[in-house]
């Protein structure tokens with residue numbers, strides 16, 4: 001019998017135990033973050049269960065509404081948004097919420113307020129719902145640094161001020177990837193226990209990868225550096241192998257693969273979308289935070305992504321993120337401009 005393996009199997013590090021362990025390193029901590037996270041985890045479990053049942057429960061289909069980005073909202077988007085907003089408000093630990101699905105920020109009523117602000121995309125990649133491809137929830141957390149009435153200014157802060165970020169991927173397994181600023185850790189939902197168990201401690205992205213991930217259908221509208229970079233991926237002139245192309249079109253799935261296997265994920269600006277497509281607060285920042293914590297980089301084409309200061313809650317930005325050396329190459333091409 002393999003006693004070491006058995007000990008591992010019987011000493012389960014749940015996400016709550018993990019965060020409580022982290023919390024014990026800060027004697028002044030009162031457990032607010034642990035409580036907030038447990039509400040986010042609850043939201044993820046609910047959405048995971050809804051996504052799994054979607055086909056059966058006839059939840060798939062249009063809800064007859066469009067969101068502020070002009071996109072069709074699916075029933076699962078509406079449901080996921082409701083679940084997360086209610087879970088976050090009822091945690092009693094939040095003051096400002098920004099969701100991809102809501103035009104305006106939500107300000108929590110005074111009696112339920114707490115010291116955190118949460119920005120999130122409750123169900124990213126929703127155009128993939130109908131074909132069963134992996135989708136996910138993305139979130140970033142800021143602290144409220146004053147006791148005055150909260151405003152949107154409390155979330156219009158650079159990503160480097162986030163205290164935590166993560167995503168939950170609803171795929172062949174349900175996985176929550178989290179960073180509280182001390183590395184990146186992955187937890188897989190054990191459906192029989194209903195608990196997220198630490199399965200991927202201290203994830204480090206390889207320094208260089210052999211995969212690039214981009215919607216190449218937009219190539220005719222790209223700028224010079226992006227065009228040159230993708231050309232280099234396909235036809236390297238330095239004797240290295242050409243990179244493979246992988247693109248799901250669901251940011252959580254594409255970033256998750258990039259984090260584990262290395263390589264680069266690009267959503268550049270193009271002539272039609274000069275600011276790219278992805279949203280700064282709840283797509284670009286959380287994923288950039290995770291990439292940096294895993295040893296990679298995230299770049300906008302102009303600067304370090306986490307140094308952006310958003311002016312609007314639904315602002316967009318071009319983004320290039322992934323392995324350190326791969327992002328270094330695209331930075332060099334933009335520097336030549």
Ligand code: AFP
Nearest residue numbers: 124125126127128215249250251252
């Ligand atoms: P949807 O939620 O509309 O499916 O958009 C997903 C997304 O915001 C992000 O998850 C993808 O990386 C990106 O858009 C894909 O965009 P393209 O379809 O333009 O490649």
